[in-house]
Amino acid sequence: MLIETKISDCMLCVWDCGIKAHIENGRLMKVEGLPEHPVTKGYICPRGEALPSYVYSADRLTTPLLREKGRFQKVSWDTALDYCAEKLNDVKKKYGARSLAVFCGSVGVENIEVATFARRFKGAYGTPNLLSVENICYRTRILARQLTFGRYPLDDPGDARCIILWGHNPDGSKGMLAEQIREKLNDNNFELIVINPKRIPLSEKAHHLTIRPGTDAALGLAMLNVIINEGLYDKEFVDNYTVGFPELVEHVQQYTPEWAQEITWINAADIKGAARIYAQAGPSCIIQGINSLDQHRNGLQNSRLLSILQAVTGNFAVPGGWVEGPRIPLANLSLKDQEAPIGAEEYPIFSSLWGRKAPFGIATLLPQAILEGKPYPIRASIITAANPVVSFPAAHQFKEALSNLDFLAVIDPFLTETAELADVVLPACTFLEKGGLSYVYGVVFGEPYAMIHHKVIEPVGDSWPDWKIWSELGRRMGMGEYFPWQTDEEVTNAFLQDGELKDKLNANPAGAYYGEKQYYIYKKKKLGTPSGKVELYSQTLKDHGYDPIPVYLEPGQSPVNTPELYEKFPLILISGERAQEYTHTQQRQVLELRNNNPEPLAEIHPVTASKYGLADGVMAQIETKSGKMKMRMRTTDKLAPGVVSVPHGWGGNANVNMLVDMDVFDPITAYPDFKTVLCSVTPA
Numbered sequence: 001m002l003i004e005t006k007i008s009d010c011m012l013c014v015w016d017c018g019i020k021a022h023i024e025n026g027r028l029m030k031v032e033g034l035p036e037h038p039v040t041k042g043y044i045c046p047r048g049e050a051l052p053s054y055v056y057s058a059d060r061l062t063t064p065l066l067r068e069k070g071r072f073q074k075v076s077w078d079t080a081l082d083y084c085a086e087k088l089n090d091v092k093k094k095y096g097a098r099s100l101a102v103f104c105g106s107v108g109v110e111n112i113e114v115a116t117f118a119r120r121f122k123g124a125y126g127t128p129n130l131l132s133v134e135n136i137c138y139r140t141r142i143l144a145r146q147l148t149f150g151r152y153p154l155d156d157p158g159d160a161r162c163i164i165l166w167g168h169n170p171d172g173s174k175g176m177l178a179e180q181i182r183e184k185l186n187d188n189n190f191e192l193i194v195i196n197p198k199r200i201p202l203s204e205k206a207h208h209l210t211i212r213p214g215t216d217a218a219l220g221l222a223m224l225n226v227i228i229n230e231g232l233y234d235k236e237f238v239d240n241y242t243v244g245f246p247e248l249v250e251h252v253q254q255y256t257p258e259w260a261q262e263i264t265w266i267n268a269a270d271i272k273g274a275a276r277i278y279a280q281a282g283p284s285c286i287i288q289g290i291n292s293l294d295q296h297r298n299g300l301q302n303s304r305l306l307s308i309l310q311a312v313t314g315n316f317a318v319p320g321g322w323v324e325g326p327r328i329p330l331a332n333l334s335l336k337d338q339e340a341p342i343g344a345e346e347y348p349i350f351s352s353l354w355g356r357k358a359p360f361g362i363a364t365l366l367p368q369a370i371l372e373g374k375p376y377p378i379r380a381s382i383i384t385a386a387n388p389v390v391s392f393p394a395a396h397q398f399k400e401a402l403s404n405l406d407f408l409a410v411i412d413p414f415l416t417e418t419a420e421l422a423d424v425v426l427p428a429c430t431f432l433e434k435g436g437l438s439y440v441y442g443v444v445f446g447e448p449y450a451m452i453h454h455k456v457i458e459p460v461g462d463s464w465p466d467w468k469i470w471s472e473l474g475r476r477m478g479m480g481e482y483f484p485w486q487t488d489e490e491v492t493n494a495f496l497q498d499g500e501l502k503d504k505l506n507a508n509p510a511g512a513y514y515g516e517k518q519y520y521i522y523k524k525k526k527l528g529t530p531s532g533k534v535e536l537y538s539q540t541l542k543d544h545g546y547d548p549i550p551v552y553l554e555p556g557q558s559p560v561n562t563p564e565l566y567e568k569f570p571l572i573l574i575s576g577e578r579a580q581e582y583t584h585t586q587q588r589q590v591l592e593l594r595n596n597n598p599e600p601l602a603e604i605h606p607v608t609a610s611k612y613g614l615a616d617g618v619m620a621q622i623e624t625k626s627g628k629m630k631m632r633m634r635t636t637d638k639l640a641p642g643v644v645s646v647p648h649g650w651g652g653n654a655n656v657n658m659l660v661d662m663d664v665f666d667p668i669t670a671y672p673d674f675k676t677v678l679c680s681v682t683p684a
C-alpha cells in the first residue's frame with residue numbers, strides 16, 4: 001500500500017488554512033491542520049476535517065451535462081464545449097458581446113485561478129460584464145476604508161488591548177480569530193466589547209451591547225460624540241494627519257448617547273462605557289462583521305463610521321489597530337475592458353475610485369438586465385463557483401431571470417439549484433484535485449500570504465480544473481492566443497512572473513507570509529486620499545452627492561420608516577449568521593457535517609415565541625412582504641426579543657433569500673438591505 005502525506009491548503013473558505021493530507025493508494029483518507037503554516041498554525045475547522053467526504057461525495061458531477069428536451073444528458077467534454085461555443089457565438093452575433101455576463105461567486109475570492117480565468121475569458125470574449133459577490137460582500141468595507149485612509153488597512157489585533165467584535169461571531173465564521181481572542185482574554189489587560197443583537201459565545205467574557213439590528217450607525221455616532229466631547233481622542237494624530245475634524249465635532253453634537261438609546265435599544269450609560277473603554281484601553285481594533293453592517297441601505301456610511309472611530313482614536317497604522325501590509329507581486333492575467341460593466345454609471349464610486357477601476361459590475365442588477373433589458377439586454381451567462389439562486393437576495397427574481405436566458409452554462413463540482421437551470425453544466429474539480437497558487441490578501445490577520453497550492457488527488461470522474469475549462473472553451477471560440485497554458489504548473493508559473501517571489505514560494509512548502517506591516521505610514525508619506533491625509537470629511541463623497549460625514553438612516557424596513565409594514569410584520573429578521581459546518585450553500589451533502597447541523601433552525605427569544613403562539617422545536621411560518629416559508633424554531637434567550645435570526649445557504653423551501661428583496665439598497669454600492677427585513681411568525 002502506498003501511503004503518502006501531502007502538504008496543501010484548504011480553499012473551502014477565505015481563511016485558506018494549511019493542511020496535511022493523508023493519502024492511501026491515491027485516495028484521500030484524512031486531513032489535519034498544518035502546524036508549519038505561518039498564519040493558520042495547525043488550525044482546522046470541521047469542514048476542513050471533512051474534506052475526504054466532501055471530495056468523494058456521491059453527489060459530485062463526474063461528466064458534463066447537456067439539457068436535451070428538458071432533461072440533462074451525460075455528454076462528452078467535446079460535445080458540451082462545442083455546444084457552449086456555438087451558443088456563445090450566436091448570442092454575440094445577435095446581441096453583441098456585452099450581452100454575456102460572467103458570474104463568479106465567493107470561491108473566486110479565495111481561489112485566484114477560479115476568478116482570474118473567469119475574468120480573462122470575459123475579456124477575450126469582449127464583454128465588460130464580470131459580476132460577482134463583491135456587490136454584496138467585502139467591497140463596501142474596502143471602499144469605506146479606501147475613502148478614509150487612501151488604501152485598505154486591515155485588522156491587526158495581535159497587540160490590541162481592546163477588541164470590538166462589531167456584528168461578528170468568529171466562532172462561526174473565523175475560528176482562528178475566536179481562538180486568538182480566547183487566548184487574549186487570559187490577560188487582565190485586555191477588554192472585549194461585543195455589539196450584536198445576539199449574545200455570541202464570546203459575549204460571556206465581554207462587555208456585550210445588545211443592539212437593535214440595522215442601527216449600528218446610531219451607536220457609532222454616539223460613541224464619537226462621547227469620545228470627542230470627553231476629549232478621549234488622539235489629539236496629536238487628529239491635528240497632524242486628518243482633515244475634517246472641526247466638521248466632525250460639529251456634526252456629532254446632535255448624536256448624543258441619550259438620542260442613540262432610543263434607537264439602538266442600548267442604555268446611554270452602556271454606550272458611554274463602551275466608548276470610554278475603546279478610546280482609552282488602546283491600542284484598539286474594531287473587527288467588523290462583513291454582512292451585518294454593510295448589507296444595509298446606509299452600508300458604506302456604517303463602515304465609514306468604523307474607519308472614523310479607528311482614526312480619531314489613533315488606531316490607524318499602529319500595532320494592535322488597523323494596518324496595511326505589502327502587496328505580493330503576482331502577475332495580472334486579466335485583459336483590458338473596452339467599456340464599463342452594468343451599474344458603472346449609477347454607482348460611480350463602486351466602479352471607480354480616484355481612477356482605480358473595479359473589475360466587476362453590479363451583480364444585483366442582473367435580473368433587471370435579463371428581464372427588462374435595462375440598461376441593455378443580457379442574454380447569456382456563464383456562472384462559475386456561485387449559487388446565486390440560493391445566495392443572492394430576491395432569490396425568486398434571480399431564478400426567474402436565469403430561467404429566461406438564451407443560454408446559461410454553470411461550472412461547479414455539484415449540481416446546485418443554479419446549475420439545475422442551466423443548458424450546460426460543466427463539472428469542475430475541487431481545489432484538492434489541481435495544483436495552483438493560494439493567495440490571501442490579509443483577510444485573516446492583516447498581511448498577505450501566498451503558497452504554492454499542491455495537488456492532493458487526481459480529479460474525481462471526468463471533472464476538470466477551472467483554468468482548463470475556460471481555456472478549452474476559449475480555444476474552440478478562436479481565442480486560443482489568450483489561453484496558451486496546458487498544465488497546472490504552467491498556469492501557476494504564469495502568476496509567478498516575479499522570480500524572487502517564485503523562489504521564495506518554492507523554498508517554503510507551507511507558504512510565505514508577508515509580515516512586514518506598514519506601521520506609522522502616515523508619518524512617512526502622503527496617504528492615497530486626495531488630501532494626502534486621513535479623511536474624516538470626504539470631499540469625494542460630497543462631490544458625488546453623498547454625505548461627507550456619515551449620518552444615521554433607519555433601516556429600509558423599520559417600525560419608524562415603514563410603520564404600516566411594521567403593523568403586519570412586527571419582528572425583525574436577520575439572516576446569515578455563519579455556522580462552522582457550512583460555507584454558504586455548500587456541504588449540505590457531507591454526512592458528518594450534516595449530522596451536526598441537520599436542518600435550518602430559526603432562532604427567536606422564548607418570550608417573543610410565546611407571544612406568537614410558538615415554542616421551541618415547532619414549525620413556524622415566517623413571512624415578509626416578499627414571501628413566506630416554513631422553518632423549525634429554536635428558542636434562545638441569547639437573541640434580543642423581537643428579532644428572528646434565520647441561517648442562509650439552505651436551498652429549496654428553506655431559502656431565506658425568498659424573504660429578502662432588492663427594493664431597498666445602498667445608493668453608493670447597490671448593496672441590498674439584506675439584514676433588517678420586517679417579518680411575522682405564526683404556527684405552521
Ligand SMILES: Nc1nc2c(c(=O)[nH]1)N[C@H]1C(S)=C(S)[C@@H](COP(=O)(O)OP(=O)(O)OC[C@H]3O[C@@H](n4cnc5c(=O)[nH]c(N)nc54)[C@H](O)[C@@H]3O)O[C@H]1N2
Nearest residue numbers: 167168169173213214289290291292577578579582583584
Ligand atoms: N463557517 C463559515 N465561515 C464563513 C462563511 C461561511 O459561509 N461559513 N462565509 C465567509 C464569508 S463570505 C463572509 S462574508 C464572512 C461573514 O462574516 P460575518 O458577516 O462577520 O458573519 P458572522 O461572523 O456570522 O457575524 C454576523 C453576526 O452579526 C450579527 N448581526 C446581525 N445583524 C446585525 C446588526 O444589524 N448589527 C450588528 N451589530 N450585528 C448584527 C449576527 O447576530 C451575527 O452574530 O464569513 C466568512 N466565514
Ligand SMILES: Nc1nc2c(c(=O)[nH]1)N[C@H]1C(S)=C(S)[C@@H](COP(=O)(O)OP(=O)(O)OC[C@H]3O[C@@H](n4cnc5c(=O)[nH]c(N)nc54)[C@H](O)[C@@H]3O)O[C@H]1N2
Nearest residue numbers: 105106137385386387391411412428575576584585586648
Ligand atoms: N440571506 C443571506 N444571504 C447571503 C448572505 C447572508 O449573510 N445572508 N451572505 C452573502 C455572502 S457574504 C456571500 S459571499 C454569498 C456567497 O454566495 P455564493 O458564492 O453564491 O455561495 P457558495 O455556496 O459559496 O457558492 C459557491 C459555489 O462554488 C462551487 N465550487 C466550489 N469549489 C469550486 C471550484 O473549484 N470551481 C468552481 N467552478 N466551483 C466551485 C460550490 O460547489 C458552490 O456551488 O452569499 C450571500 N448570501
Ligand code: SF4
Nearest residue numbers: 010013016017045048
Ligand atoms: S473551511 Fe475551515 S479548514 Fe477550510 S479554510 Fe475555511 S476555516 Fe480553514
Ligand SMILES: [Mo]
Nearest residue numbers: 106137138290
Ligand atoms: Mo461573503
